[in-house]
Amino acid sequence: MNSASLDPTAMIKPRRKVTGISAILLPFLDSGEVDWESLEAHIERTANAGLTPAVNMDTGYTHLIDEQTKLEVLKRTREVLSGGKFVAGAFVKDEPGAEFDLDAYSREMTLISEYGGLPVVFQSFGLIEQAGPEIVESYQALGRAVNEFLGFELTQDLAPFGKVYDLETYAGLMAIPQCIGAKHSSFHREPEWQRLQLRDQKRPDFTVFTGNDFAIDMIMYGSDYLLGLSTFAPDLFAKRDAMWEAGDPAFYELNDQLQYLGYLTFRSPSAGYKHSAAQFLKLRGWTKTNNTHPDSPPRPESDIAVLKELGERLGVL
Template identity: 50%
Template sequence: MTATTPIDPASLVRPRRVITGMSAILLPMKADLSVDWDGFAAHVSRTSTAGITPAINMDTGYVQLIDDATRRETLRIARDAVGPNGKLVAGACVVDEPGAAFDETAYGRQIEMIVAAGATPVIFPSYGLTAGGDAAMLAGYRALARRMPSFIGFELGTAFVPCGRMLSIEGYAELLQIPNCLGAKHSSLSRRLEWERLALRDRMRPDFHVFTGNDLAIDMVRYGSDWLLGLSTAAPAAFAQRDQWWAAGDSRFDELDDALQALGDFAFRPPVPAYKHTMAQALHLQGLIATDEPHPKSPRRPTTDREIVRTILDRIDTALHAT
């Protein structure tokens, strides 16, 4: 398969499929801009109770902006919140600079921290991991794979971080051949690129999870994608219900998906990284966190967004309780 091979999306649709969902957890802030640990613990617990796997220390959790001590604390609190047998995944993120070499040792420290908490690592891109093209990126993945029982890869677009990279479809085929890579989050914001990966997955390795990270097209689950999204942090129970309706062949899936997508379209408008403030606004409007403050180094949205977010949340609630 090449990048120019035509894909018929209709052929990929998988009705009544059981969807695997993972939700990136927002790290909420107090009014003094310190971490709201109680709000974080409650949010992790709500997500897990809804049947969604919490994803800790992702972009939504400001992983690029927090230190290792904070990352360890999020893992500790999250493990307590979901219990000893609860599922967790967590970002293994190395913050470096353009021109940096691949730092396997630094990634190893992140992986060790995550595995010690009983979580599955999600390997974030870094300049050192992605700068050398497909071959270097895949060599990095293979080296890291030897350090952990299993992991999730991560293709992240430059709309989110400047060190992001998409593999070629040929490179993706090689990723599928790493046995302990359970799946990969795909955040290109491109349906076409994701459809190509799904078609390749279906032929080469059907048990491999393509986790959509496309918050502008959350209905990619129709075509066989699972999901690991930042948008879902605003309404994990609604995402869980949507997925249950898909598995049941219930037409209420569509209107709830539309309502959730309306929030995604609004939250993930440029500048895309400011979506985290929108997520904080949404959780605060629902009375679930103490403030809607983002991390002090993260971009903000206008206060006037709150009323628009409130209107969309009302639409989600109406769709969620439709009969």
């Protein structure tokens, strides 16, 4: 499949019902402890808006927090949602040159399933440093641990252990029955259009979740989403999605405003978006502080005035 075979204008799918999954920011108190009250409220708020909460993702510092915190997040998510749907990151920490750790991944995925969540398989050095056929074999082995899971391609702009697969490897991933979808976070449109085209040809029930916070209108072309940007405003993302389904032209202006928020907050270093989210949620009165994990990149305090103006334009401040 090459660029010449792509016609994005022909791929637009109007009045489509969008599936939205929103990564939940893990908030912190001035003491350095997790702000569990604000976390639980945001999980509930996200679900009530009609989006599926995603916990222990990059937005939840899954690569920085300890196992006890991850487990507590799963427990509280299950309790807040009372059996409602959620997804959670299955992350295995390793180093360059490491072997693929099937047992560790299987434990993480099984644990998430036991708590009622759908596992999202984070990449690791041991996974991505294999050749394409071995990567597919690794995912096939993971499919024996749980009934369903989501894959995840992650740009190295966000994590050094990420990789965007070639289309042959992606097709192999798509052919695994237990893999019901995958998040694509290359931050580029063309490879995502290629995946949508491949999905439509090979497996129409497979869900391509855009993770492109610089192109949230990819839902127009058939992507659903699993975004960090939506944690800033799950209410507005749900409103935007409903507008697209209804054919409401107001979709475009609201999408533009949300996209501007994305361009500001996901600027380099992209991982700093988590501090931007904390600043914005604090402005909305949804968290007690704008603190983040101490190992996460900060944003300048001067951003707060810009975020306040954007919040006012969006009608939430």
